Amino acid sequence: MTGITGHNIFCGLGFGSDEVYSRIRAGESDLGLHDSGFALPEPFYASLVQRDEIERRFAGLPDTCQMTAFEKAMVLSAADAVAMSGIDPSAEDTLFVLSSTKGNVELLESGMERPDGRMSIWSSARRLASFFGNPNEPVCVSNACTSGICAQIAAFRAISSGKFRNAVVVGADFLSRFVVSGFQSLKALSSERCRPFALHRKGLNLSEAVASIVLSSDTAGIGISLEGGAIRNDATHISAPSRTASGQIAAINAVLEGKPGFDLAFVNLHGTATLYNDSMESVALHTCGLDTLPAVSYKSIFGHTLGAAGVVETIVSALSMLEGVVFPTPGYGENGVPYELSLSDRFRKISGTGFLKVMSGFGGVNAATLYKLIR
């Protein structure tokens, strides 16, 4: 058994999973309009991590390698999750796994012609691991928007191989002129708070977050175990999902295979609120016979936090599973996908002993992970 033994979310709503969870449980969201953010000509809707909050929390901690704010936020998040888990982060059998799509990309704004070591995601991961005195080369996963659960799958496999007892999975992405203008150029952003699966959805909201999960062998931890994961490509298009949802169907079927009678309580969808993603997910759930299962997307609460999304959303799903509820999907009104899913604007009580998490991303990649409630 591979259990979640520690976790942390650091986002615009606050620091620590408990604080963030209680705020979103009360219906709060930090999504808002950012006019002239990153000196961009077009405004965008987002939630940002306050940089002075990072510095305030980091003050007094040893910074021997002049970390960027992005790296300091990762250290703070990982330290909180590690403290909760009680593991030794410096042990040989502890592995650090980083999920990030763009890391320190904002350093490019200085006009460099060749990337230096600071910009590389592996070097951010090394600074993170070395802060904790960990001797192992960290694993860095870069699988677009699915990275946060792909990193958990890598950690699960590393633990299953027997070499590691614990893995600290950190998902982190900050926004920048680079990231926001790129998504704007793709016409993927909504000018208002996003509305996953809704008829009048206009696109996604980008956001920032750093989140950490500690996975440990032979324990149920907080009462949620990771049962496994699967990754599948739909081999259709580099920046659009397959209309037949072939990749996501294959990922869901693979993760549920060999688990007959697994009593799913809900499914946590990717639900970015783009036209194509949400339609594809409804086709996938319908084909897998899961369209009546209670479903939720957190994108209209947190926005799309890119490499952090899979970690943030797993933590919220795990805590809601422990509480026995599934979250509402704010902004969902009239159904706007080919097969109507079981989404709601209010909290629902759940029965069942586990949840499914699915994500998809650029590069035709689809991933699914399965979690079980252990009492």
Next chain:
Amino acid sequence: MKLLSEYSFVPSPENVDELYRSLGMSYPKFFKMDLMSKASLLAAERVLLSAGLRSDETKPDMAVVLVNSTSSAIDDIEFQKTISKESFFPSPSLFVYTLPNVACAEIAIRNRIMGETSFYLRSSYSEDFLFKAAGWAFSDPSCRKVLCGWTECLTDTPLCRMMLLERDI
């Protein structure tokens, strides 16, 4: 795991064009790709041909695992130039290639590979890590073959090395 075939070359704009011609390929999408996708796709083409596998056969049991050091930095730098305050014309077709796993997708699309695709970042070339990452892909019970490679176009020692590995029976 068993090594079925492998191919290495030094990726550069000239070398990928020459390799494309020498393979006699007719694949118009190739000319829209970034250098890393071109190099990875061509190395995959060579390795799959050597193993007698056709690009138009669906491969539900094959994975693509790529690793490099600088991620998509070549394209990142180019994209950054399109968003300066003086000249702001961000290019969506360039932005898409600022995700390194798009190289996995180009190989998957060309060769109808429907299994896992994963991209990892590592400080420098490590054969041990390539085999470890391939082993992780094989831990998925449906995976029979892994196209696994190092694809780095930017450091002082650019190298594209692709291997086709098969699960031990």
